[in-house]
Amino acid sequence: MKRDHGPVLPGEGATDYAxxxxxxxxxxxxxxxxxxxHRDELLFQVVHQSAELWFKLAVAELTEAAARIDDGELAEAELLLGRAALAVRLVSDQLDMFRHLPPATFQALVPVLGNGSGAESPGWKQAQAASRRLDQAFAAYRAAHGIDLRRLYTGNPADPVYRLAEAMVEWDERVALWxxxxxxxxxxxxxxxxIGTQGSPANWLAKLIDHRFFPDLWRARTGLTDAHPTADEHPDPAVTAGAGA
Structure with a gap:
């Protein structure tokens, strides 16, 4: 008797995979x-549409990570943030496809884009909101446990709170690199x-490069650096001794 290998799942498509x-x-x-x-409309749409999918995954991971922090499950939140950071790295990597999009070709596409802008990306807007929620969850956890960030960063890097903070910095940095x-x-x-033209989107995009979701974490790191004298402020004792001889 011949076995039927046809699709068994409901829905459209010739196979279960489809x-x-x-x-x-x-x-x-x-x-x-x-x-x-222009045929490069396909390139343009595929890059942007796949970016929306990766951002969708990143947002799901960030949202779950915030919930895990609320429950005190820091190790689980750290792992989820690693997945989110990888997702946005893949969004960045696929931008290389635009190296194959000449300026003249893009200008040919402009009329079909209407007033569309990457700033309107739903995935990006949701990633911003999820990042703020994550920051709030971590701030609440620190407040509840009396955690000082300066002390945290001078402590044990294996501390689950330290590792979570590093995972948040990694997410922030990956977004900045994107x-x-x-x-x-x-x-x-x-x-x-x-660049430099008043009202140019290029200026607006350039200003966003330095934006940080978790400024407290970055300030804590900078504070540690500022607390130690530089080579100019702390000269070599041997040189100092020689100068006074």
Whole structure:
């Protein structure tokens, strides 16, 4: 008797893979080639649409991490933040595809974009909100346990609170690196206007590069550096002794 290997899952698609992954819907989300003003519309949409998916995953991890902090499960929150940081790194890496998008080609795409802007990305907006929620959860945990960040950073790096703080810094840094890559690519393809021009999106994007979700963590690190004298402020004793001889 011949065994039937056909799909068993409900939904559209010729196979269970297609039905579970919803590939028919996913692959139909890009503009039809007949409607494209340039074939690179496919490149442009795929990069942005996949970025939205990675941000969706990152937001889910950040949201769960905040909940774990609320429950005192710091190690679990740290692992989730590592996943979120990797997701945004992949968003950054795929921006390299825009190196294959000449400025003239992008200008040909501008009319079909309407007033669309990356600033309107729902995934990015949700990542911002989830990062703020994470910051609030960690601040509440520190307050409840009397944790001083300066003391934390002079303590044991194996401390679960220390490791969680480092995971948060990693997320913050990965987002900053994504912003830098985004900014450089945008200037390269001419999509954000000339740097220095009043009202230019390039200026707006440049200002965001230095934004930090967790400023308290960065200030604590800077405070430790400021607390130690530099080489100029703390000269070599041998040199000092020689000067006084």
């Amino acid at each position: 039905r579970y992954m919803r590939t028919d819907t996913l692959l139909a989300l890009q503009r039809d080639p007949a409607d494209m003003v 912003r830098v890559r985004h900014y450089k690519i945008a200037i390269r393809i001419g999509s954000h206007g000339e």
